[in-house]
């Protein structure tokens with residue numbers, strides 16, 4: 470009986486956090502057949518039933534989506550707060566941090582993490598971006614360049630399904646996209662005028678985004694994937710510390726606090 474219980478509680482891999490990073494790690498691990506446990510400090514989020522504002526029209530919100538300043542206080546400096554997303558907001562004392570310089574801090578303490586808050590912009594970085602810190606002297610140089618990332622961008626893009634165009638710009642590398650949205654007539658006119666005035670120096674392109682496309686977007690692992698092997702998500706569990714032992718398995722267990 471005890472042995473059975475131990476076997477049930479034993480995992481090949483444990484992932485801390487169920488955001489885009491942890492979610493993707495869990496997806497890869499389970500697809501490779503590893504029995505995987507995801508520990509998530511926040512609450513479970515179930516598709517559809519836990520999206521109370523998803524199908525509301527702007528006029529159904531008291532302030533058409535805007536959040537009055539007095540309602541923002543105590544909820545961090547984040548400017549993403551809209552009436553549509555206020556239910557994901559954390560109170561200041563739930564996300565303490567030290568602000569020595571002005572700093573915008575966002576957290577998403579729930580299954581899916583910030584993948585439920587992001588704006589879905591999905592441009593690839595170019596070498597111009599990777600060289601930025603060293604070139605402009607604001608941080609240490611990246612140890613990688615675009616060529617190292619290129620196959621991985623393609624790997625993710627193929628799975629997720631992004632909308633956009635192939636624009637042939639070295640500062641914004643082309644990526645695997647499905648047909649993007651058409652420019653409006655005003656945007657089209659502006660694009661033409663830009664070209665007329667600045668030639669190949671300035672461009673107006675359609676933003677690339679993880680949004681409506683013929684192939685459904687599956688950004689977080691929480692959508693059911695029939696190919697995935699066993700995955701378990703324990704929610705409202707705060708990961709504190711990994712307890713190590715030398716061999717044969719390096720990780721013996723996790724110290725955790727149940728919230």
Ligand SMILES: Cc1cc2nc3c(=O)[nH]c(=O)nc-3n(C[C@H](O)[C@H](O)[C@H](O)COP(=O)(O)OP(=O)(O)OC[C@H]3O[C@@H](n4cnc5c(N)ncnc54)[C@H](O)[C@@H]3O)c2cc1C
Pocket residue numbers: 485486487488489490491492508509510511549575576577578579580581582583584586587588589590591706707708709
């Ligand atoms: C408003 C907004 C707009 C954005 N727009 C874009 C965009 O357009 N394009 C883009 O590329 N990026 C965008 N981002 C950034 C992007 O959303 C994040 O970089 C990305 O989602 C981070 O994923 P993550 O998995 O690394 O972290 P998170 O999503 O923060 O996930 C971390 C998870 O770990 C859990 N956790 C934390 N600590 C513990 C612990 N001790 N124990 C257990 N669980 C724990 C958290 O609850 C959370 O679920 C945006 C972000 C915000 C907030």
